[in-house]
C-alpha cells in the first residue's frame with residue numbers, strides 16, 4: 001500500500017525527483033510587478049501595491065476592510081490587540097493548530113483555553129464549545145464572560161480553519177455572540193475557502209490570513225487582517241505603522257506601535273499571486289479529487305471538505321488506522337522522495353501551555369495520532 005501511494009503521488013507530480021509538501025508557484029506577473037516596485041523605489045511600507053493588495057483582498061473575501069501585515073502571526077497579534085484582548089485575559093482556541101495561534105495569544109500576556117476540534121473539519125468544534133461555555137463560563141453584569149474557575153475574562157475565541165477546511169463557523173459565531181466573546185478567525189490556511197458561500201475570516205469581528213511561502217498564494221512572508229468594522233481597520237492600520245500621528249514631516253507617536261506593515265515589494269508579489277488565486281484553488285481541488293478516488297481504492301480515509309463548505313484544500317490530509325501505521329507511512333514516503341508530515345503536536349502538550357485549561361480533547365488526540373499531510377502543491 002505504501003509503494004502504491006508513493007507511485008500515485010509521483011504520477012501526480014511528474015518529472016520531479018523529490019515531491020515537496022507544498023511549493024509556491026510564480027507563473028504570473030510576479031517578476032513584472034516586483035521589478036516595477038523596485039524601479040519605483042517604494043520598496044518598504046508605502047507604495048501602490050500595498051494599497052492595491054488591501055483593496056483586492058477585501059474584494060476577494062467580501063470584507064469591507066483589509067489591512068496588510070508582515071505575516072500571519074503579526075496579523076493575529078494585531079487582531080487580538082484591536083479586539084481588546086488584554087494581559088491576563090483568556091482566549092479560547094483549539095489544541096490542533098500551528099504554534100502561531102497560541103504564540104499570538106501569548107504575546108498579549110493572555111492564556112489559551114483549549115476546546116476540542118470536530119472530526120469532520122479538524123477545526124474548533126461548535127458542539128464542544130457550547131458544552132464548555134455552559135459548564136465553565138458565566139456572563140456577568142458588565143456583559144462579559146468570565147471563566148468560573150479562574151475568574152479571568154474570556155476576551156476572544158480564535159477558531160482555525162485547519163488545512164483550509166472551514167470549521168462550522170456560523171454556529172461558533174452564534175455562541176460567541178451569545179457570550180459576548182470577540183470572534184477572531186485564524187484563516188491563515190484558508191484563503192479561497194468558503195462556508196455556506198461566505199469566505200472564511202469574515203464571520204466574526206476580525207479574520208487573519210497568512211501568505212507565508214508554504215501557503216496557497218504567497219509573497220515570501222505576508223499576512224492580512226479583514227474586518228467589516230471601519231474603526232477596527234483604522235486602528236489596526238495605525239498600530240501596524242508605528243502609531244504615527246499623521247503629519248507631513250513631524251514624528252509624533254502617541255502610543256506604542258508596531259512595525260507590522262507589509263512592504264510594497266512583498267505586496268507587488270502578492271498582487272501577482274492574487275490574480276492566480278482562483279486558478280490555483282481550482283487546481284488544488286482537482287488534485288484533491290484525484291487523491292480521493294485513489295485513496296478510496298486503498299481503503300484509506302482522505303479528509304474531504306466538510307458539508308456546506310468549499311475548501312481550498314491547502315494541504316491534503318489522510319487519516320491512517322493508528323499511530324504505528326502513521327509512523328510507517330511517514331518513514332516509507334519520506335525515504336522514497338515524497339515529503340509527508342504528521343499534524344502538529346497538540347498545543348496543550350507543549351511545555352509552554354501544559355498548564356492551560358482545557359476541555360475534553362479526544363478528537364484532537366485521535367487526529368494527532370493519525371493525520372498525515374501529503375504533497376499538495378498547485379500542479380503546473
Ligand SMILES: Cc1ncc(COP(=O)(O)O)c(C=O)c1O
Pocket residue numbers: 071072073074076097098100101160186188189209210211212221222223
Ligand atoms: C494556523 C496558522 N496560524 C498562523 C500562521 C502564521 O502565519 P505566518 O507564518 O505568516 O506568520 C500559520 C502559518 O504559518 C498557520 O498555519
